[in-house]
Amino acid sequence: MERLLREPIENYLTQKRQAFAGNPLADQLRHEFPEILSRIVSDQTRYKVVGSPGKGNWTDCPWIAILDTLVTDTAQSGYYPVFLFKADMSGVYLSLNQGVTEVKDYYKREARNVLKLRAEDYRAKIDIDTNDLFEISLNSTNSNARLYEAGNIVARYYPADNLPNETELITDILHFLHLYEELNFNDTHIDENEGLTAIEKKQYRLHFRIERNSRISKKVKKYKGYICEACEFDFTIKYGDLGRNFIEAHHLTPISDLGVGQHQINIQTDFAVLCSNCHSMIHRLDDPSNLTHLRHIIKLRE
Incomplete structure (x- = not known):
């Protein structure tokens, strides 16, 4: 289980200088590490675990995410717990975060503000622990990394020189799955496709709220x-x-x-x-x- 964090931290920067296609670490991030993480998830028919070292080329910040298919079946949208590795591999976050691709495609330059606004709204719907971080820093100038920083709802940080043991890691993962379930329960999804212009959709997304007791x-x-x-x-x-x-x-x-x-x-x-x-x-x-x-x-x- 500890390999899930340690191997990318120790080897990613070295492997990033190698060819991307067919790279064994890239393959581990796509297949082996998600399989390890999926063993902790109780309902594997509902949840799927996906990981990425990048598409076509190395990304600054590789990730491994747990997706509730009732919320989203792609890391490009919705929200989900995700391991986000810092670009310099000095540490890794376990973050309840948001898919950034669809937000970026729709909101363009406003994407960061929208993600921050949504993160604040999501935090209001869950029970926050004193150890939960509201801000993360991935040490990257990559646009998606900066959006993930803005999209963070809550997070835990593990420095490279003090990674959690298996028991601690599983406890934190289960805690974040509980937050995920709680947010899913309290969140409101909006049907934006009926009778709204593009401008109205944007305003609707930014300002619509249904208050529900977390x-x-x-x-x-x-x-x-x-x-x-x-x-x-x-x-x-x-x-x-x-x-x-x-x-x-x-x-x-x-x-x-x-x-x-x-x-x-x-x-x-x-x-x-x-x-x-x-x-x-x-x-x-x-x-x-x-x-x-x-x-x-x-x-x-x-």
């Missing part, structure tokens, strides 16, 4: 318990203390149906607690609010 998911779980309401899976029975008080909260009312503004919600009727598999499956239904349909599907398979 602690709702915790309240839902405390009220409804930790047994899946679809398949009755109990994480504690399966995993012991590791699974205690673990479950995922699912909003039964699609965000698109909420409209604009503040909304009264009912923890008892507007949410369900689901295991990771059922949470993924309910989002594949034509109607992700139809818990009864999901239960019926499960019953037929018993």
Whole structure:
């Protein structure tokens, strides 16, 4: 597990002077290191791990990202936890960050400001730890690296001479996955394609907010318990203390149906607690609010 950070830090600058095509370290960043990281992710049907040393040529700051496919299936958009290596390999960040390519393509010179604004909004929707960093420095003049600096939501930093051991690293990764789940739960996605001009879309993205309580998911779980309401899976029975008080909260009312503004919600009727598999499956239904349909599907398979 520690190879995930140590090998790029120790070897990247040397390998960067070599040919890019067919380079073994580049291949490790694309395949081997994402596979190592994917072993920590509990639901590999929902999450995918991707890494990049660059496209066609070496990038200043290689990265390895964990993507929740309910949020995004590409590192070019959305938000996700990502290991970002500094250009001089003096250290590496674990950052909850944003995809920058689509923002850069759309907003042009305003991209940095938009990413910073979004990062502030995202931070307001999660529980911040005292160890979380709001600013990162990748020591690069590359445009994408500077956008990743602006897009950082929260981060942890590991200097090259004091990398975490396996237990510490796994603990931090799980912490960031929890933040990712919390942000996904509280975030609002906007359908910008209907009836908006390009200028209106930009204003809409910059100023639209739906305020949602970042602690709702915790309240839902405390009220409804930790047994899946679809398949009755109990994480504690399966995993012991590791699974205690673990479950995922699912909003039964699609965000698109909420409209604009503040909304009264009912923890008892507007949410369900689901295991990771059922949470993924309910989002594949034509109607992700139809818990009864999901239960019926499960019953037929018993």
